[in-house]
Amino acid sequence: QVQLVQSGAEVKKPGSSVKVSCKASGGTFSSYAISWVRQAPGQGLEWMGGIIPIFGTANYAQKFQGRVTITTDESTSTAYMELSSLRSEDTAVYYCARERYDSGTQYYFDYWGQGTLVTVSS
């Protein structure tokens, strides 16, 4: 059974950075892409970016370009999402999710982490 376990809640000051981890177990970590999705309080889901561990190249939503960095450590089957220059609007629950794709037209996220609340407040 695949599990994605994320790091705990964080409280950060505006202008600082946060790094959230996502440790995978029960599957072949390197073979699947990992995405990061966030959800501000009372709002919908927002895709931030993703990475395929075996290639190490990340893709980011334009909104977060220059502020977000997604990396992986294959030795520990862990993915990381670092968001810099934090502002109050970045207060949200951040999720990691495993990407799957079949036949070139079916893309989906089959396993999700439990979420990490990041609060940005002075």
Next chain:
Amino acid sequence: SSELTQDPAVSVALGQTVRITCQGDSLRSYYASWYQQKPGQAPVLVIYGKNNRPSGIPDRFSGSSSGNTASLTITGAQAEDEADYYCNSRDSSGNPPLYVFGTGTKVTVL
């Protein structure tokens, strides 16, 4: 980038059928996936591809697609189906391809 539009809220009587729709240009190229999210919980995949359910998802959930519209149907809605539902699609309008989520639909079971 593309957008996926959903109705903000729908209601359904217990045991009846409800259809949730998702519209967007990316759906002409890619199938939608659908996620159920209950308060305080992570999203759960309920439908992916043409009409596939992950293990453990009841068969009252089904999916369909036509043109730029994808639909999630709950046939015989149960109280535990009350939740927010989000569609998602690959988006190849930019380079590299990305993902986009729908705006979400709150389903209330009466």
